Amino acid sequence: MTQTLNFVATAPPAGTRRDVVTAVRRGFFGRCPQCGEWRMFRAYLKVVDTCSVCGEDLSPQRADDAPAYVTMLIVGHFIVAGILACDELWPNLPLLPLALGWSILAGLSSLLLLPRVKGALVGYQWAMRMHGFGGPEEEFT
Numbered sequence: 001m002t003q004t005l006n007f008v009a010t011a012p013p014a015g016t017r018r019d020v021v022t023a024v025r026r027g028f029f030g031r032c033p034q035c036g037e038w039r040m041f042r043a044y045l046k047v048v049d050t051c052s053v054c055g056e057d058l059s060p061q062r063a064d065d066a067p068a069y070v071t072m073l074i075v076g077h078f079i080v081a082g083i084l085a086c087d088e089l090w091p092n093l094p095l096l097p098l099a100l101g102w103s104i105l106a107g108l109s110s111l112l113l114l115p116r117v118k119g120a121l122v123g124y125q126w127a128m129r130m131h132g133f134g135g136p137e138e139e140f141t
């Protein structure tokens with residue numbers, strides 16, 4: 001019990017902390033969160049197992065449904081705000097072309113944003129040492 005409490009209360013040494021902002025930014029642009037030199041994705045949403053430049057193991061990432069949720073959250077806010085503003089400014093626009101236009105815009109912006117959000121979340125997981133990214137169990141053994 002005491003050993004577990006000490007384990008949780010001890011932070012990693014300052015030299016081993018990872019910069020969250022840098023890792024999230026690199027991930028957002030599809031780069032390795034550690035070196036920023038190589039691609040994080042081998043396909044649209046498939047994360048490479050290891051970085052070919054620095055050798056960082058990216059296989060522990062567990063983004064799951066979070067990228068889709070965050071993408072829908074962001075796109076939904078902009079699309080709903082745009083629809084409401086459009087309706088306020090031009091109340092007599094025909095409904096069908098408007099619905100098609102906003103639907104296409106929502107789909108395209110979701111497809112564009114989804115890999116960026118996933119990369120940012122993987123970068124965040126890496127920086128916070130979540131899911132086997134050099135977490136406490138690896139540091140204190």
Ligand SMILES: [Zn+2]
Nearest residue numbers: 032035051054
């Ligand atoms: Zn790398």
